Amino acid sequence: MNHFLFIKKYGVFLLIIFAAILFFIINNWRDSNEIEVSDEPLLETDERTPMQKSREGDDEEENERRNEQTTMIFIDVKGAVRKPGVYELPSSSRVFEAIEKAGGMNDQADGNRVNLARKLTDGMVVYVPKLGEKIDENALMDESGANADASQRPQEKEKININTATKEELQKLTGIGPAKAEAIIAHREENGPFQKEEDLLEVTGIGEKTFEKIKNEISVDEHKDLSIN
Structure with a gap:
């Protein structure tokens, strides 16, 4: 009878205490098993293979080449x-x-x-x-x-200096053969260096037509330093 009265009087109170203890135990167990999640972003990892990277690089070069074209x-x-x-x-x-x-x-x-x-x-x-x-x-x-x-x-074509050219070099001029080359050399030996390209007209066998053909092929550079042989 006394036990019944005790339970009737304090049963609700004991039930509340028991529920509170049970809630506390369950809540602590849940916290201990919960996975911590970091607020910091995870580092991205490049999972591409070397072959994939190479192909992507080739694709970029191909796109650049197409844009250029x-x-x-x-x-x-x-x-x-x-x-x-x-x-x-x-x-x-x-x-x-x-x-x-x-x-x-x-x-x-x-x-x-x-x-x-x-x-x-x-x-x-x-x-x-x-x-x-x-x-x-x-x-x-x-x-x-x-x-x-x-x-x-x-x-x-490099110009030929008619004051220093050899017989073979003079024959490289348009229309100048062995005879005319010898005449040019003989003239400069007898009369001294040519002072200007037009002086070539004084050489025997060199006429206006021949001179017109070779006037852009000849020069008289450095004639001041030459002496008569």
Whole structure:
């Protein structure tokens, strides 16, 4: 009877205490098993294989190459080609591609004097000389207005100094054979160095027609330092 009265009087209170203890135990157990999550972002790791990285690098280079090819430039192709004119080509093109665009070289072209591997730039002049053709250094201009380099134009033939040239060297001049070469040497030995190119007209056998052919091939440089043999 006394136990019944005790439970009836304090049962609710004991039940509340028991529930509180049980809640405390369960809550602590849950906290101890909970996984800690850091607020800091995890470091990203590159899980790509070396092969994948290499392929992606190749893809980037290919995209750059395609972008370059889509940019078009204009090239003026002149000289000994089948279809001279202004042509539009990708900015990655070379001289040989511009010449192909112009129909290729004709039968008179001297292809050995052209740098076919040179890379083109917008507004460039590509000139293909004829066999034996002589061109003034200032005759061909590049896209910037400056003289084009040797890869774009034929080399001008080096002038022959008629005051110092040997018989063999003089025979390299247009229309000058052994007899005229000997006459030039004899004249300068008898009369002294030539003072100007036109003095060559005083040599026996050298007329106006011959002089017109060779006037751009000769010079009288350093004649002041020469003495009569």
